Amino acid sequence: MKPVKWGVLSTAKIGVEKVIPAMQQSEICDIVAIASRDFTRARAAAAELGIAKAYDSYDALIADPDIEAIYNPLPNHLHVPWSAKAAMAGKHVLCEKPIALTADEAATLIDARDAAGVLIEEAFMVRHHPQWRRARDIVRSGRIGTLRIAQGCFAYSNLDPDNIRNKADIGGGGLYDIGSYPITLTRFLFEDEPIRAVALLERDPAFGTDRLTSALLQFPQGQASFTCSTQLARFHAFHALGTEGWLRFELPFTMEPDRPCRIMIGNGDLPGPLPADVETIEPVDHYTCQGEDFSRAIRNGDALEFPLENAVANMRVIDAVFRSAETGQWQSV
Ligand SMILES: NC(=O)c1ccc[n+]([C@@H]2O[C@H](COP(=O)([O-])OP(=O)(O)OC[C@H]3O[C@@H](n4cnc5c(N)ncnc54)[C@H](OP(=O)(O)O)[C@@H]3O)[C@@H](O)[C@H]2O)c1
Known part of the structure; x- marks a missing residue:
């Protein structure tokens, strides 16, 4: 090609x-x-x-x-x-x-x-990583029963006033930067759009950007929740629970190109978060996968797997989270 x-x-x-x-x-x-x-x-x-x-x-x-x-x-x-x-x-x-x-x-x-x-x-490079395609296949296969809950947490600490993430007038803040990941990935796993959202959002008094946000999303089939912060210790977590089992991700959002990813799969028989099975996904650079998928679509004239309409739908959820935080009310997406 x-x-x-x-x-x-x-x-x-x-x-x-x-x-x-x-x-x-x-x-x-x-x-x-x-x-x-x-x-x-x-x-x-x-x-x-x-x-x-x-x-x-x-x-x-x-x-x-x-x-x-x-x-x-x-x-x-x-x-x-x-x-x-x-x-x-x-x-x-x-x-x-x-x-x-x-x-x-x-x-x-x-x-x-x-x-x-x-x-x-x-x-959103994560959707081009085989880990997330595999997770979606597992959900589709029915191995964890009916997906009912997805929960994510994405945090880091960035107090640099010159960083674009700490400038409110150019689109800074944690929800745009990292809250957008659990939103995208819960939509990806449910293969559906949330109906409504409710959220708590705390702004940094000096930057004016959101530094700590938690939200609850109601999907037709279940519920999702996430927390994101730009002023906490670096941490990522994501898990998805179904009626028969669950998935837990060792590296949910920033998969390294030289490190394998592991999906822990539970069936509820073992205590707490102990998995019955672990699937290892070989290291791959998701930015390479993303560039290749897009380049192939250009050359082959294929439709994109994640067209702009999908991006607009993701923004609708972000809009609803912001609106809910301002009003203190549930907001339809
Ligand atoms: N997918 C991912 O894994 C990932 C990770 C990090 C960031 N991002 C996204 O990538 C984007 C850039 O993030 P970054 O951390 O790489 O940003 P960055 O280092 O601050 O770079 C932004 C660049 O934009 C240009 N620019 C034009 N107008 C500007 C303005 N008014 N203020 C500041 N820069 C301006 C500058 O380049 P010139 O001076 O050279 O023109 C600057 O180097 C964001 O949208 C972020 O959400 C994605």
Whole structure:
């Protein structure tokens, strides 16, 4: 398959440190250009990563006729504006999560996508990891009975006032950054959308961003809950309980490319969280998988497994969690 030619908008840490090197491992992803607001930074990143072209503006990169697909890891408030611009220039777009600041804003990308006839996907790399596909297969097989509960926790500590996550006006805060993962993955496992949400949310008094959020989601088939925080010790957990058994994930959200993942499978016969079975998933880089799945869809003309409509649905849940925290009431999704 002819490699897809990719351009990257900005020298964002996630791109330079994780996504670009991972996509460079693939024979079907060719990163040909990187842009920065600062040409020196673009040139330095291009030299370090062996990228042929550096641009001094995002506009210049988008205008490059060689480039077929854009990876957009800009701060959250720039996801929709630059993804729309890239789409209107005829580029396919893989855009970092969260795709937008609201579901309404995300929905505007559907128009841009359809007008331009390109593909746009929200870059939730975890869904491209075989661990989560395997978990979904186990749920589908009925091995844990009927899925009724999914619970997640995602926390780290970041007190840097200059970090984009601690800037309220550009889409900072824990819910956008990490609460979005348990939301995506509970929707992925239930293969359905929640009906309503209720939430507690605490903001950092100086940053104005949400630093501790817990929410309860009612799905047609069961319930999900999660907590996320940007000011707690680093911790990840996720488990799913069915009528006949359960799944527990050793590394639910940030799977390392050199470390196997383990899914613990319980049947309720052993005490507490002790599994009856453990499935090991061989190490793989989910950023490579994500880039390859998207590149293959471009080349083969396939529909995306996670189209923009899925990203809009995820944003609807985030909107409902924010609304519930403000009103203290249940909110329909
Ligand atoms: N999927 C994942 O695993 C994952 C992990 C981490 C982050 N992310 C997502 O990736 C995005 C970037 O996160 P990051 O931590 O890599 O961010 P970051 O290092 O702060 O990078 C953001 C980049 O955007 C550019 N930029 C343009 N306007 C800006 C502004 N007003 N303020 C700050 N930067 C601006 C800058 O690049 P130039 O100066 O070069 O133009 C900057 O380097 C976020 O949406 C985040 O949610 C995803």
